[in-house]
Each structure stands twice: as structure tokens, then as C-alpha cells.
Amino acid sequence: MPYDIIIAQLIGTLGCGVTxxxxxxxxxxxxxxxSLPARHPPSATAHEHHVPATPVAHLSHQWLDVYERGKSIFPPIALVASAANAYLAWKLxxxxxxxxxxxxxxxLYATAIVTTLGIIPWTMTAMKGTNxxxxxxxxxDDAAIAEGNWEKGC
Incomplete structure (x- = not known):
């Protein structure tokens, strides 16, 4: 098998898998x-409604950090993997x-491209409201902290 096909298969498969x-x-x-609740000793009675151990204001910042990192990492990998799969679809x-x-x-490679790149429209449409x-x-919360009104921002 030619090396260009092997390399493209490695890039496409690994890229899709990593993404x-x-x-x-x-x-x-x-x-x-x-959003895990605060840890309680084993003898403590479990509450019916757990609340996160971290303040909600901080949770939104943690989520935003995870989202921004994912947004900067996964779409480029998906694009490179899809380009390799497009090359394979054409070559084979x-x-x-x-x-x-x-x-x-x-x-088969076109299916891989569509499912891999599907993260982009999914995030931009289905998750847009929540995000x-x-x-x-x-x-x-950042604005509340800047104004010195932390409690109002929580």
C-alpha cells in the first residue's frame, strides 16, 4: 500500500479518535x-438536593475555560482529520x-467527514442557547467583581 494512503489513514483515524x-x-x-457536591464524611446523612461545592459564579468560569480550550483544540484537529479523509475518499x-x-x-470516508465535522454545527446550533x-x-460575574459587588454577581 502506498505511503501517502497509510499516512492519510493514520492522520484521519487518529484525528477522528482524538476529537x-x-x-x-x-x-x-x-x-x-x-459540579460535584461538597464531600461529606461517610457517616453524614446525604442531602436530597446536592449543591456544588464550588460557588456557581466560579463554576461558570470553569465551564467557560473548558469550553474555550475545547473550541481551540478540537475543531482544528477535526478539520485536519477530515482533510485526510477527503484525500482518502478521492484517492480510493x-x-x-x-x-x-x-x-x-x-x-465510508465521507461518513467519517460528516460525523467528525458534525461537532461544529451541533455546538453552534443545539448548544448555542446553553453556552x-x-x-x-x-x-x-466579572463585571460584579470589577465593581466590588461580588455578592450581587453570585
């Missing part, structure tokens, strides 16, 4: 961890595929 794994980690590990357009696949290499509210909360 998907990183976003999954943020969604399932980092964000829920930020006439290559024979195993009968069990039932579709062309181009359609906007969290960002506004963080900005409002």
Missing part, C-alpha cells in the same frame, strides 16, 4: 466533575472494497 475521545471526556468526566474512489462493506471507500447563558453568567 471524539476528547469531547466525550469533557462531556462525561470534566463537566460533571465540576475506484479502489475495490470487500463485498461485506456494501458501499464504496468514498462513502450563551453560561458565558453571560461568567461575564456578569
Amino acid at each position: 471524539a475521545g476528547g469531547i466525550m471526556c469533557l462531556s462525561t468526566v470534566a463537566i460533571p466533575t465540576l 474512489r475506484d479502489a475495490p472494497v470487500p463485498y461485506t462493506l456494501g458501499c464504496s471507500w468514498s462513502s 450563551g447563558q453560561l458565558r453571560a453568567h461568567a461575564v456578569r
Whole structure:
């Protein structure tokens, strides 16, 4: 197999995996961890409604930091991986595929491109309202701190 195809497959596969794994980690590990309730001794009675151990004002800043880091890291990786997959879709357009696949290499790589780049419209549409509210909360708290009215910003 030619080296250009092997290298493109490595970039495309690893890029898609890093993007998907990183976003999954943020969604399932980092964000829920930020809102953990304060630790209680094992003998303490568990409260019905746990509240985060960190003030909500600080949580919005932590979320904003996670969001901004993710926004600067994952879309570029997704674009590079998708470019590699687009190259493979074009390069392997006439290559024979195993009968069990039932579709062309181009359609498989196109599917990888669409699902990988799907993070961008998802974030810009489905998550826009929530992200906007969290960002506004963080900005409002910054303004309250600057004015010396921290308690009003919480």
C-alpha cells in the first residue's frame, strides 16, 4: 500500500479518535466533575438536593475555560482529520472494497467527514442557547467583581 494512503489513514483515524475521545471526556468526566457536591464524611446523612461545592459564579468560569480550550483544540484537529479523509475518499474512489462493506471507500470516508465535522454545527446550533447563558453568567460575574459587588454577581 502506498505511503501517502497509510499516512492519510493514520492522520484521519487518529484525528477522528482524538476529537471524539476528547469531547466525550469533557462531556462525561470534566463537566460533571465540576459540579460535584461538597464531600461529606461517610457517616453524614446525604442531602436530597446536592449543591456544588464550588460557588456557581466560579463554576461558570470553569465551564467557560473548558469550553474555550475545547473550541481551540478540537475543531482544528477535526478539520485536519477530515482533510485526510477527503484525500482518502478521492484517492480510493475506484479502489475495490470487500463485498461485506456494501458501499464504496468514498462513502465510508465521507461518513467519517460528516460525523467528525458534525461537532461544529451541533455546538453552534443545539448548544448555542446553553453556552450563551453560561458565558453571560461568567461575564456578569466579572463585571460584579470589577465593581466590588461580588455578592450581587453570585
